[in-house]
Amino acid sequence: xxxxxxxxxxxxxxxxxxxxxxxxxxxxxxxxxxxxxxxxxxxxxxxxxxxxxxxxxxxxxxxxxxxxxxxxxxxxxxxxxxxxxxxxxxxxxxxxxxxxxxxxxxxxxxxxxxxxxxxxxxxxxxxxxxxxxxxxxxxxxxxxxxxxxxxxxxxxxxxxxxxxxxxxxxxxxxxxxxxxxxxxxxxxxxxxxxxxxxxxxxxxxxxxxxxxxxxxxxxxxxxxxxxxxxxxxxxxxxxxxxxxxxxxxxxxxxxxxxxxxxxxxxxxxxxxxxxxxxxxxxxxxxxxxxxxxxxxxxxxxxxxxxxxxxxxxxxxxxxxxxxxxxxxxxxxxxxxxxxx
Amino acid sequence: xxxxxxxxxxxxxxxxxxxxxxxxxxxxxxxxxxxxxxxxxxxxxxxxxxxxxxxxxxxxxxxxxxxxxxxxxxxxxxxxxxxxxxxxxxxxxxxxxxxxxxxxxxxxxxxxxxxxxxxxxxxxxxxxxxxxxxxxxxxxxxxxxxxxxxxxxxxxxxxxxxxxxxxxxxxxxxxxxxxxxxxxxxxxxxxxxxxxxxxxxxxxxxxxxxxxxxxxxxxxxxxxxxxxxxxxxxxxxxxxxxxxxxxxxxxxxxxxxxxxxxxxxxxxxxxxxxxxxxxxxxxxxxxxxxx
Numbered sequence: 001x002x003x004x005x006x007x008x009x010x011x012x013x014x015x016x017x018x019x020x021x022x023x024x025x026x027x028x029x030x031x032x033x034x035x036x037x038x039x040x041x042x043x044x045x046x047x048x049x050x051x052x053x054x055x056x057x058x059x060x061x062x063x064x065x066x067x068x069x070x071x072x073x074x075x076x077x078x079x080x081x082x083x084x085x086x087x088x089x090x091x092x093x094x095x096x097x098x099x100x101x102x103x104x105x106x107x108x109x110x111x112x113x114x115x116x117x118x119x120x121x122x123x124x125x126x127x128x129x130x131x132x133x134x135x136x137x138x139x140x141x142x143x144x145x146x147x148x149x150x151x152x153x154x155x156x157x158x159x160x161x162x163x164x165x166x167x168x169x170x171x172x173x174x175x176x177x178x179x180x181x182x183x184x185x186x187x188x189x190x191x192x193x194x195x196x197x198x199x200x201x202x203x204x205x206x207x208x209x210x211x212x213x214x215x216x217x218x219x220x221x222x223x224x225x226x227x228x229x230x231x232x233x234x235x236x237x238x239x240x241x242x243x244x245x246x247x248x249x250x251x252x253x254x255x256x257x258x259x260x261x262x263x264x265x266x267x268x269x270x271x272x273x274x275x276x277x278x279x280x281x282x283x284x285x286x287x288x289x290x291x292x293x294x295x296x297x298x299x300x301x302x303x304x305x306x307x308x309x310x311x312x313x314x315x316x317x318x319x320x321x322x323x324x325x326x327x328x329x330x331x332x333x334x335x336x337x338x339x340x
Numbered sequence: 341x342x343x344x345x346x347x348x349x350x351x352x353x354x355x356x357x358x359x360x361x362x363x364x365x366x367x368x369x370x371x372x373x374x375x376x377x378x379x380x381x382x383x384x385x386x387x388x389x390x391x392x393x394x395x396x397x398x399x400x401x402x403x404x405x406x407x408x409x410x411x412x413x414x415x416x417x418x419x420x421x422x423x424x425x426x427x428x429x430x431x432x433x434x435x436x437x438x439x440x441x442x443x444x445x446x447x448x449x450x451x452x453x454x455x456x457x458x459x460x461x462x463x464x465x466x467x468x469x470x471x472x473x474x475x476x477x478x479x480x481x482x483x484x485x486x487x488x489x490x491x492x493x494x495x496x497x498x499x500x501x502x503x504x505x506x507x508x509x510x511x512x513x514x515x516x517x518x519x520x521x522x523x524x525x526x527x528x529x530x531x532x533x534x535x536x537x538x539x540x541x542x543x544x545x546x547x548x549x550x551x552x553x554x555x556x557x558x559x560x561x562x563x564x565x566x567x568x569x570x571x572x573x574x575x576x577x578x579x580x581x582x583x584x585x586x587x588x589x590x591x592x593x594x595x596x597x598x599x600x601x602x603x604x605x606x607x608x609x610x611x612x613x614x615x616x617x618x619x620x621x622x623x624x625x626x627x628x629x630x631x
């Protein structure tokens with residue numbers, strides 16, 4: 001899943017850096033406020049550890065072997081923020097010293113493996129293992145979370161790669177970077193990860209969690225508290241949100257258009273004799289990136305719908321997150337002013 | 341002459357299970373870093389430059405390679421790195437082979453289908469199958485070759501620049517460079533600790549694998565192997581946790597209060613400015629020519 005330099009256009013690489021930077025910033029803020037100097041060697045050692053774990057060859061039933069990323073495992077033990085920093089550092093050293101993954105592509109690789117994976121994995125694990133946990137439920141929850149999280153990472157990688165030929169080609173139409181579109185990148189990437197890399201990640205995450213519960217349970221109990229998890233209420237909110245995203249393709253089944261959301265053509269079909277002048281004037285002002293909630297290059301409206309829903313939710317959550325953070329900062333500053 | 345780690349030296353690769361693969365991988369990484377450190381200590385052209393100039397110059401070249409729309413320009417940029425490698429005492433065989441022999445296993449396989457007409461339709465360069473009934477057509481197309489060449493050249497040249505930077509710069513000085521380039525203190529500190537302890541953990545993992553190898557007589561089942569692997573990862577986890585405590589105490593007892601100071605300052609000299617300006621000019625020229 002390590003994208004080398006040359007696969008992504010510089011524009012995409014830069015965009016992925018801008019996405020990853022705020023997360024790195026927040027993570028390092030969280031670490032320094034929570035644990036002060038103690039977190040520096042902790043993250044350093046776990047970065048070294050995940051570097052070493054990424055080298056382990058894991059035998060699967062059936063004879064194939066594969067490598068695990070270990071992001072979810074780190075997130076379960078350290079919490080997602082610390083895990084995010086640790087894996088990022090491991091990726092940077094891999095890129096600079098072993099040519100494993102590009103230097104310009106660090107932003108993208110970190111987003112897929114050091115941000116999306118630990119966060120998705122951590123919250124899935126929390127949700128699946130529930131409040132009162134038995135050791136076996138914990139191990140199974142960890143395995144499932146590992147499996148799903150690496151596939152989310154693979155899907156993101158495939159999307160980043162798959163948009164390259166659409167966006168970047170020279171005048172003659174030759175693809176300048178990764179040559180295959182989303183329609184090929186996503187199935188190719190997911191096939192490998194659903195079949196091999198996913199099971200490897202699940203095995204490693206599940207088995208190690210179960211081993212640690214037997215040998216070092218107190219490490220397990222306290223370490224999760226390094227960062228706070230989702231509370232009961234927000235767990236339900238996340239479940240609801242995820243199932244809503246999963247249900248979006250049902251919108252394709254519904255006939256007609258929502259009342260009041262007619263397009264130019266829709267108005268004509270309704271039997272309206274004329275098109276309001278203002279409508280004509282303004283309707284071309286903005287053309288949406290995913291027009292009709294579909295991504296044409298995919299040739300598959302269900303997948304397009306799901307991806308559009310996912311992109312929309314990520315966008316909205318990003319805005320809300322940024323706003324809350326900003327407001328929190330303002331409030332913080334005002335309180336500082338009052339006491340100081 | 342320094343020892344060059346090659347795949348062949350580690351012996352026959354027949355019938356290697358996960359065990360030998362991992363062990364091989366661990367040793368290879370250790371060898372590789374020692375080799376890099378050895379070259380970085382030699383007295384060569386790139387070694388003598390300030391790490392900041394080298395880092396910024398390498399970034400400029402990487403961006404130029406990545407932005408260029410011309411195959412010739414990318415190839416020219418790659419060829420420019422060859423005399424640099426030679427002047428820095430990087431063994432040429434290693435430098436070229438490392439990139440162009442091992443890369444095709446990954447990027448080559450990905451670029452391969454793009455050559456053919458079903459993936460990249462266009463003017464045929466070499467028609468392989470052309471049947472009218474049933475209609476079967478397979479050709480290597482001109483746009484296919486161009487597309488695959490872009491991917492391979494770009495990846496190969498980018499990796500070469502990274503390899504050159506890594507082989508000629510000691511990690512300690514690179515960290516110093518990052519510090520003076522205004523990266524957050526804590527982040528640079530973590531990078532330093534990580535790099536140092538990668539060796540410790542690599543050695544620990546290596547020892548665990550060898551210890552087990554020397555105690556096992558019969559063939560282990562897959563389930564046994566997996567359980568053992570999980571236990572060794574778990575052990576490494578616990579070890580890292582305990583080590584990080586020790587490191588923290590050691591840091592505190594030496595007066596660590598959240599920031600650190602680097603001994604020995606870096607100094608920009610005329611050669612560094614020359615190098616930085618040179619690489620910026622070359623990168624800009626490459627971009628202008630290869631628009």
